[in-house]
Amino acid sequence: MSTRLSTHGRLINRGKQISFSFNNTRMTGFEGDTLASALLANDQMLMGRSFKYHRPRGVVASGSEEPNALVNLGEGDRLEPNQRATTTELFPGLKATSQNHWPSLNRDIGVVNNSLSRFLPAGFYYKTFIQPRAFWKHVYEPIIRHSAGLGKAPRADARDPDTYEHFYAFTDVAIIGGGVAGLQAALSAGRAGAKVLLLEQTAHWGGRAPVDGGTIDGMAPDVWVAEAVAALQEMPNVTLRNRVMGAGVYDHGYVLGYERLTDHAPQTPGPRHRLWRIRAKQIVTATGAIERPLCFSGNDVPGVLLASAARDYLVNYGVAPGERTVIVTNNDDAYRTAIALVEAGLDVPAILDARPQGGGALMEEAKALGIRVELDAAVVKVKGMKRVLSVLRGKQSGDGTVEEEIFCDAVAMSGGWSPVVHLWSHCGGKLTWDEAQAAFRPDAKRAPTGADGEAFVIPAGSADGEMALAKVLENAAAAGQSAAGRAGFEKQAGEAAKGEAPDEAPITPVWMMPKGADYKLRSKAWLDYQNDVKVSDVQLAAREGFESVEHTKRYTTLGMATDQGKLSNINGLATLANALGENIPQVGTTTFRPPFTPISFGAIAGEARGDIFQPLRRTPIHDWIDAKGAHWEPVGHWRRPYAFPNDGESVHDAVQREVNATRKSLGLLDASTLGKIIVKGPDAGKFLDMLYTNMMSTLKPGKCRYGLMCTENGFLTDDGVVARLDEDTFLCHTTTGGADRIHAHMEEWLQTEWWDWKVWTVNATEQFAQVAVVGPNARKLLEKLGGMDVSAETLPFMGWADGTLGGFPVRIFRISFSGELSFEIATPANLGRAFWDKLLDAGGEWNITPYGTEALHIMRAEKGFIMIGDETDGTVIPQDLGLNWAISKKKEDYLGKRAQARSHMTDPRRWKLVGLETLDGSVLPDGAYAVAPGTNANGQAATEGRVTSTYHSPTLGRGIAMGLVLNGPDRMGDVLKFTKGDGGTVEAKIVDPVFFDREGEKQNV
């Protein structure tokens, strides 16, 4: 059993007991524990179930690389799945539950997959769920979805009550990792004079060194660490932050840091997580190394863990993972674990060293303590299901013949150490294979390069492949000095601290234990614990032709779990290389992508949530509309009123009422959101002739003209009314969503193509409030306000005039998007609300009715006016919409003209705009397709048209629609069949798209 000892535990405070729960069982730990160490102290080795086979799993590591001990943390609004127990600091009241089992962790039905594992090999899903095709949607997918995922997703209505923030930092040197290498690098860079930011992901400085032993400058490592931290804190140019993980390294020295401020103390006020957005001139990655598991049968049985983790739990937390621990290794480092366990009074029945020649000084030390050491030894198999029962020992050079059964309750394994090269690799740093250490290490000659073309990342310490303490410190000092130098700080920082530790004998790579293991053993030798990928799966993938490591990864899911293969990748690559008969460096690695470990969505979102998710643009009339209780709809960053329902009135009824009131008497629309771009200069007319399909340069001052804008690809992109203000000034109205885009479009062409043209543009959208006064009584209202002659003679249709209306400075455009007598009136934005109030007040006698965007849409559709975004979708040209009248034949050129001459654009079979009337008067479904006889090349029903706009017209008392139809304008009166959502069809007749007042008698009065 695993248990708490009365000795050891440098990180825990035995004076402070902490109560927590695991699967609703109350347990206690100490302040300073991680959830993993506290669970072990309570003899809770079984912490979860694996993803595919539901195998019982215990903790295997002690840090961020942990693949097994994932838990649901918290509850309700704060429930978070897949949290690593090894990086969760214990706090009072912590609630954790284990994942991926039913009904319970101990008795899990899904473990049946384990007995079926020989029928669930690599690529099982790809191979099995293909036929019959119809089964995918209704049988396979629901089953797979049900069994997919590890942790529980939070409830759909859960809302994270915590706050998060972003933080910007600029520094000369950012150092990631606060182990002895990071501290030494910070000392060197700081002494050289650089501004240094040192980030450590855990709550503690010094990394592994205090656990691994040796001396630094003659001191015990933790004494040196304390002194180094104190020295750094004294330096004004150095900032130290712990509980901040360097999550990713990006282009040109951009670093993301992930700070967990209150995860260990949830009651503390302030943000929970903070995303550091750092710009550094140089980055030092002192990220250490991660121990590799060994691949033997049963290497996933709870109780089998990394030798370094066993040592961490003992030294840091005073927890023994077992009472009798077998050590299995191919290098000297694991001997440290054996020595530490025995010195703590625990039993180590044997060290199984796979190397025929054995180890060096540490082996001698272990032997001197009386520990039995077997050479050329291997674990053939670990026996036990939910807990290690014994180890079957054989020869590493053998085929799995068992020579002895060693009873034990834990196995501490070490397959060697892999430098943490993730952050080095994120932005393009390349790796080199170190044959002697059997590990990939950073290739200094192929570093990530910055804007100046020079390297901007320097690895330090064991992250650079240096494993001996003395070398780690020398390497880190050089890295710190060099980073400062590259950032422009040349001062000599002095010597590295002097590390001393026993010399270590060379490692012997072991990728399969024992070497000649048969299929049965290989099919229980795990590479990826979390995704259940075994040695046999990778070998099968290789046999099936998956030679690329990237393909093998996706086929087997090796390294694709939440731990991203921190433990499994190198063993997996080596297994693949052996299966292919290639060298490991030839096979290469998969791509390391940020973040290093998962970071919270809250941190990524930062403050951008709720009301401040994005800025809201408000017209001068916005508050009035809001107070009126309008039904809002978002349009770009604006909110526009969809309709103004009265008390007890439905939105639909309100829309119908607004249309009727406007058509019969007087309506009022807040049109302030329409884009207003002023285009000015001697070449303004020439410029607009290029931008619009029609001729704008011939427009007379005082007049308005409707214009269409296309992209260079020929497709309609915007429309609106242009008013010529004077000889060299135009005011271009754009759609509500189009103002910024069209202004940018104008600037792009002016700055990058016609930069010698004398034209200036200003987006004046928000400078003016604009109100449309619409309906047969519109002129009467304006005349009542007084101050301007708005008669048909003085201000005819498509004219505009400046003046004063009811005391307000205004510009009146006589334009109509409704087919009614209509005046759009602009006034300075600061007067907009007062002007609106005045209109409402004065219009009372005509039942003045504010209307929303839906009434606007219906009225324009009744008149057959197109709407950008309804009739257009980025593939529609003006000719499709019967807008040839708005395309100048005289102009040599305009944006889109050449494109509209392409064969596909002139194809007579392009669908063209028509009106549609259902035979039964119902409203066609929006976007519905007209089905034609026969099928297309994909075997789907052929189509001959689609609905682009569809409404119930209160004016006509029936459904009306517009649509694009094959040969539409030549098929007036034809009846088409349109699909409905329920699978049926509805018949509609092709008609003219102008449904109402075809002669324009209502607007030209």
Place this chain on the structure above:
Amino acid sequence: MLLLTCPYCGVAAEETELHAGGEAHLKRFGPGSTDEEFQTYLFQRENPRGVHFERWRHANGCGKWFHAARDTVTLEVFGTYSAQTLEPPEDLLKKIRDKRPGFEWRDIA
């Protein structure tokens, strides 16, 4: 996240301040051009592994378009320059030739 210096306002701008505008130095073909010329102008783009000339706009800044010469692999920025030119400035080309001997981009070398 790239850092590019806007040649108009002098700000070393974060990529989030910028809007990428694709390949630089396109020659516009309008009415009267052949299908091939127009297709090349509208759709054919360089996709180099190495030196590239691009258009950027300092969209959340001074609003100006400019050009950048950049290595798409190493992310080295050789320089930024005015958008109001038909070809990269000679001193910039010399710098690129020194750093990337034998480089070719369209008809520029």
